[in-house]
Amino acid sequence: MFGGIDIGSRSTEFVLQEGxxxxxxxxxxxxxxxxxxxxxxxxxxxxxxLVATGYGRxxxxxxxxxxxxxxxxxxxxxxxxxxxxxxxxxxxxxIGGQDTKAILxxxxxxxxxxxxxxxCAAGTGKFLEHTANVFQxxxxxxxxxxxLGNQPPLINSMCTVFAETEATSLMAQGVRPEDIALALHxxxxxxxxxxxxxxxxxxxxxxxxxxxxxxxxxxxLHEEFGGAESICIxxxxxxxxxxxxxxxxxxxxxA
Amino acid sequence: MSDAAHTEMxxxxxxxxxxxxGLLEVLGKFYGDIYLSQENRLNGMExxxxxxxxxxxLRIKEIQDAKATGKKVIGTFCVFVxxxxxxxANAIHVGLCSxxxxxxxEAEKLVPRNTCALIKSFIGFKLARICPFxxxxxxxxxxxxCDGKKKAYEAFGKLVPMHVMEVPQTKTTDAKQLFKAEVxxxxxxxxxLTGVKITVENLRKSISVVNEKRKALxxxxxxxxxxxxxxxxxxxxxxxxxxxYDEPExxxxxxxxxxxxxxxxxxxxxxxxxxxxKRLLLSGCPMAVPNWKLPYVMESSNAVIVGxxxxxxxxxxxxxxxxxxxxxxxxxDALVDRYMKIDCACFTPNDExxxxxxxxxxxxxxxxxxxxxxxxxxxxxxxxxxxQDVLSQKGIPMLSVETGYSMEDVEQLKTRVxxxxxxxx
Ligand code: SF4
Ligand code: SF4
Numbered sequence: 001m002f003g004g005i006d007i008g009s010r011s012t013e014f015v016l017q018e019g020x021x022x023x024x025x026x027x028x029x030x031x032x033x034x035x036x037x038x039x040x041x042x043x044x045x046x047x048x049x050l051v052a053t054g055y056g057r058x059x060x061x062x063x064x065x066x067x068x069x070x071x072x073x074x075x076x077x078x079x080x081x082x083x084x085x086x087x088x089x090x091x092x093x094x095i096g097g098q099d100t101k102a103i104l105x106x107x108x109x110x111x112x113x114x115x116x117x118x119x120c121a122a123g124t125g126k127f128l129e130h131t132a133n134v135f136q137x138x139x140x141x142x143x144x145x146x147x148l149g150n151q152p153p154l155i156n157s158m159c160t161v162f163a164e165t166e167a168t169s170l171m172a173q174g175v176r177p178e179d180i181a182l183a184l185h186x187x188x189x190x191x192x193x194x195x196x197x198x199x200x201x202x203x204x205x206x207x208x209x210x211x212x213x214x215x216x217x218x219x220x221l222h223e224e225f226g227g228a229e230s231i232c233i234x235x236x237x238x239x240x241x242x243x244x245x246x247x248x249x250x251x252x253x254x255a
Numbered sequence: 256m257s258d259a260a261h262t263e264m265x266x267x268x269x270x271x272x273x274x275x276x277g278l279l280e281v282l283g284k285f286y287g288d289i290y291l292s293q294e295n296r297l298n299g300m301e302x303x304x305x306x307x308x309x310x311x312x313l314r315i316k317e318i319q320d321a322k323a324t325g326k327k328v329i330g331t332f333c334v335f336v337x338x339x340x341x342x343x344a345n346a347i348h349v350g351l352c353s354x355x356x357x358x359x360x361e362a363e364k365l366v367p368r369n370t371c372a373l374i375k376s377f378i379g380f381k382l383a384r385i386c387p388f389x390x391x392x393x394x395x396x397x398x399x400x401c402d403g404k405k406k407a408y409e410a411f412g413k414l415v416p417m418h419v420m421e422v423p424q425t426k427t428t429d430a431k432q433l434f435k436a437e438v439x440x441x442x443x444x445x446x447x448l449t450g451v452k453i454t455v456e457n458l459r460k461s462i463s464v465v466n467e468k469r470k471a472l473x474x475x476x477x478x479x480x481x482x483x484x485x486x487x488x489x490x491x492x493x494x495x496x497x498x499x500y501d502e503p504e505x506x507x508x509x510x511x512x513x514x515x516x517x518x519x520x521x522x523x524x525x526x527x528x529x530x531x532x533k534r535l536l537l538s539g540c541p542m543a544v545p546n547w548k549l550p551y552v553m554e555s556s557n558a559v560i561v562g563x564x565x566x567x568x569x570x571x572x573x574x575x576x577x578x579x580x581x582x583x584x585x586x587x588d589a590l591v592d593r594y595m596k597i598d599c600a601c602f603t604p605n606d607e608x609x610x611x612x613x614x615x616x617x618x619x620x621x622x623x624x625x626x627x628x629x630x631x632x633x634x635x636x637x638x639x640x641x642x643q644d645v646l647s648q649k650g651i652p653m654l655s656v657e658t659g660y661s662m663e664d665v666e667q668l669k670t671r672v673x674x675x676x677x678x679x680x
Contacts, residue, residue, distance in 0.1 A: 055666065075674035099670075111678045116671055118657075118664075 002253060003047035004245025006077065007034055007056030010097030010125060011210065013242040014041040018250065020084055025239055035059055051249040053077035053241050055098070072248055074241055075101055075114050081244030082206035083109025086232045090202035093192060093221075094240070095211035097125040102195040104202070113199045122158040123191035125211045130160050131184045134167050135177055142181065143214035149182030158191055182216065189220040196225075203230040212237030261312050264319060268391065271384040278357060278385045279311065282545055289551045293487055295527045297520065299513030300490055306497055310544075314500065315387045318347060322391065327449045330392035330415075332377060333400055334566045334597060335422050337438060337590050339576060342461035342503070343453045344445040349388050350499030351377055351395070354546030356660045358383030365410040366403075371629040372659040373543065374407045381414050388500065389415070394448055396441070398422045400601040401634055418444050424603055426595055435591045442587070458586050462576050468503050471510040472572040478517045479561045480619050483526025485517045488537065488560020489550050495567045496544045528559045533679050536616055538564035538642070539627035540635050546660060549627055549668065556673040561619040564612050565627075570597055573611070600634035608638065609645045616651055622679045623652040625672065630659045652679060 001023065006013045008030060016024040024045070028037045034056045042050075042065070050069045052060035057071040074094065082092040083105060092103040100123050104113040121127050125139075132142040153175055157163045163184060170180050188211075196205070205225065211217055212233050222231055234240055265275060286307065306314065318328055327346040329336075332353070341348035356372065358379025365378055380386040389395075397408040397419045408419050420437045423430035442453055451457075475494065478485060494513075498506060520526070535558050537550065542565060553560055563569060574596045577589040598608035616624060626642055628635035639655045646653045654675040658664055 055670075073670050073674040073677060075670070076677045099667075110680075111674065114674060114678075116667070116674075118667075 001045075001047045002246045002249035003042070003045065003050040004077070004242040004247070004249060005038060005041065005050065005052050005054075005060060006074070006241035006245060007038065007052065007054040007059060008074075008097050008210075008241075009055055009099075010129075011238065012037050012041060012054075012056070013239050014045075015239055015242040015246045016045060016047060017243065017246045020247070022243065025236070025242070027238065030056070035063070038063065047246075047249065049249040049253040051077075051245040051252065053245040068252075070249065070252055072245060074099070075103055075111060075116070077241040077244035077248070078208055079103050079105055079109055079111050079244065080247050081240035081242075082208055082234075084243065084247055085234050085240070086204060086206050089204050089206045089232065091196065091199065091205045093196060093205060093207050094209040095123070095125060095188075095192065095207075095217070096209045097129075100124050100192055100195060102192070102199045102201075104199040115195045115199050117195070121160045123188050123195075125209075127160045127163070127188060128184070128211065128214065131164055131167055131181075134164055134171075135181055137181075140213075143185070143216040143218075145178060146181035146185045146216040147219065149176065149178035149180070151176070151179050152183035152186055153179060155180075155183045155187045158187065163187065185214075185216045185220055188217060189224055192221075193224055201225075205231050206240075207231055207233045208237045208240035210238040261316075264316060265311075265387060268315075268387050269384060270387060270390060274383055275311075275385045275387075278355070281355070283308075285545050285547065289489060289547045290493070293489065293527070295525075296490065297486060297513060297516050299509065299516050302509045302513070303490070303493055303497055306501055307493070307544075310500070311387050315391065317502070318349075318388075318391050321347060322393075327393040328391050329445075330389060330395040332396075332404070333398045333422075334571045335398045335400065335594060335599075336396045336420065337441070337594060338503075339458065339461045339465050339590060340438070340442050340445055340453060342464060343458040344442075344449045344451045345457070346393075346445065346449050346451075349392075350543070351380075351386065351388055351392075352496070352499070352543040352545075353377035353380060354543035354660065357385055366407050369631045370403050370407070371540075371632045373541070373629055373632075374403050376543075376660065378407060378411055378414075381411070392416075394418055394444070396420060400599060401632070403631070403633075422601070424601060426602060431591055431595055434595060435587065438587055438591055438594075453583070455581060455583055455586070458583065459578070459581075462578050462586065462589075464503050464507075466575045466578060468498065468507045468510075469572045469575055471507045471514065472498060474514050475510060475517070476562060476569065476572065476619075478514060478521065481521045481526070482534070482620060483524075483528055483530040483532065484534065484559040484561055485520045485526050487527045487554060488535075488563070489547060489554055491560070492537075492542060492547070492550055492563055492567065493544075495563060495565075495571070496542070498571070499567070533558040533623070533676050534561045534619070534621045535559070535676075536562045536564060536612070536619060536621040536624045537568075537627060538612055538615075538624050539639070540629045540632055541566035542627070543567065548660070548662065548665065549625070549656065549658065549672075552665065552668045552672050553625060556669065556676050558672075558676045561621055562615050564608075564615055564624075566597075566599070569611070569615060570599065600638045605638065609642060612642060613646070613649060613651070616646075623654070623675065625675070626653055626655045628655070628657045630657050
């Protein structure tokens with residue numbers, strides 16, 4: 001059995017698989033003590049090899065574990081995961097809590113090129129989380145809420161803080177909140193769209209990472225780039241990184 | 256020399272003692288983390304550790320002693336200022352490092368916020384009174400390479416005695432003529448400042464001193480083609496950085512000694528990293544002391560840096576001055592020829608650089624290129640796009656990084672660089 005653990009800024013996922021067959025998956029919020037959360041996820045499991053990915057990937061090595069531990073970046077992990085789930089995939093879009101990545105794949109699922117957002121949180125899960133606050137809507141319900149909109153005003157700002165200000169002032173002007181919410185989602189898609197073009201977007205595109213659970217972003221992405229045949233979304237898109245890491249664990253073990 | 260004596264010297268130089276202490280502390284900690292923690296370092300590096308630990312101490316003492324005998328000190332920011340002339344006029348030539356955030360708030364009163372960190376840093380160092388080199392200068396020589404610098408010198412010139420050289424932006428015959436006129440003007444400024452006439456004899460001597468220094472650095476660069484890499488990129492960068500302010504003949508000698516050691520190591524098949532470690536060429540903006548962030552990130556990502564395509568690196572050492580002339584006129588022409596070969600991004604067009612990067616990749620057996628541009632540096636940001644195109648046509652992978660001196664993006668950089676290194680498999 002081979003393990004992959006993806007320690008992101010918001011949540012941590014754990015996958016156990018062998019030969020591509022997933023036998024266990026679990027998720028916990030990362031919280032302020034990611035190490036504790038890792039321990040909880042790993043408890044009672046003893047993979048032959050564990051590979052960590054995500055922001056906390058170096059952290060796992062500090063745990064005293066009775067099996068070998070390696071680390072790869074989220075970029076490689078998502079590429080591997082996406083390729084295993086959708087072997088035809090040519091591009092991966094991963095929108096996580098703090099980072100957005102666009103990755104161009106070769107036919108074996110290797111990374112040819114990638115782009116990642118700069119320091120700021122524009123166009124990431126954090127952006128949506130932050131702006132959802134303005135509407136006092138839970139992040140899980142923010143997508144469905146935005147889908148109620150139909151006349152989105154233009155939100156110019158990409159900056160999380162300024163976008164919030166813009167949203168507030170639009171509200172003060174009497175614009176329907178659902179429309180503003182939709183506009184905010186649109187600005188995320190606009191931003192990721194240009195990142196995808198920079199790596200040389202080719203289809204099929206795999207959309208992974210936590211934000212892929214957001215129905216509004218999914219719809220907008222389809223509108224922008226075409227239908228279901230060109231954009232693939234995994235059943236549990238937030239598991240893709242951990243799954244990719246576990247696949248790499250198997251590769252390392254057999255090497 | 257005791258700490259108290261150092262402090263007394265710094266007080267005389269009118270440094271802000273407590274701010275300066277703060278700088279030394281940060282520098283020391285940085286150095287410990289980034290340099291002294293390395294494994295398999297060469298013995299020869301002890302010399303550099305010493306030079307760096309005494310950079311504000313013994314080296315400044317040496318400079319002050321020389322000043323007491325009437326020698327003048329010239330500070331520069333760019334590899335376009337001919338060191339040969341400075342030395343011929345019996346003056347000391349130092350590169351003023353500007354590799355750390357200091358006095359940024361103050362600097363932003365004189366230059367726009369969207370200015371590269373290097374410019375803000377040299378202004379900040381002056382305003383915060385923390386750089387003993389800056390305070391030791393009898394003349395600071397600027398050059399009109401990029402817009403940011405040339406405008407910044409207008410403000411900076413009010414703070415220090417300043418001479419600005421006009422560096423052309425093209426390489427036409429007329430442009431070379433202009434640069435020659437500027438070299439002559441610099442020569443005259445030097446002669447006036449030092450009272451020393453630049454003659455065939457003293458210029459010939461200094462051309463040879465600087466050529467020897469560059470040859471030693473070239474020798475070091477060539478040795479880095481070996482796999483496993485015999486020396487870390489961080490150490491090599493440090494050597495290039497130190498070449499800007501150490502006494503040149505002593506420096507040349509110690510680098511040649513170090514190269515002897517490296518040759519032995521290569522003969523025994525040794526290295527700083529295991530054979531087969533991914534090899535990266537670092538390319539782009541100059542990295543002044545203590546700007547070691549990106550090199551450190553790169554070498555903590557399962558990779559080793561095998562070359563610096565930079566002004567603190569290849570652009571400063573690649574070409575020698577032809578030493579065959581025996582008239583002042585001929586020697587000045589030889590200087591102009593050599594300096595106009597510099598492939599700075601400030602030139603238009605600047606296609607030589609595209610070729611030079613590819614040659615370095617080939618000569619040093621690099622697996623990929625990491626292009627570094629300081630945030631807000633227009634010339635290098637433009638060339639990053641151009642270089643990416645050129646390299647991708649040749650199948651050479653490149654990662655483009657834009658960053659400043661602050662540490663806030665280290666984790667982000669690490670992910671990018673690591674992912675790039677993974678990609679090279
Ligand atoms: S990059 Fe250009 S302007 Fe800057 S030091 Fe080098 S040659 Fe001078
Ligand atoms: S880094 Fe760029 S912007 Fe800054 S001084 Fe050098 S050329 Fe000018």
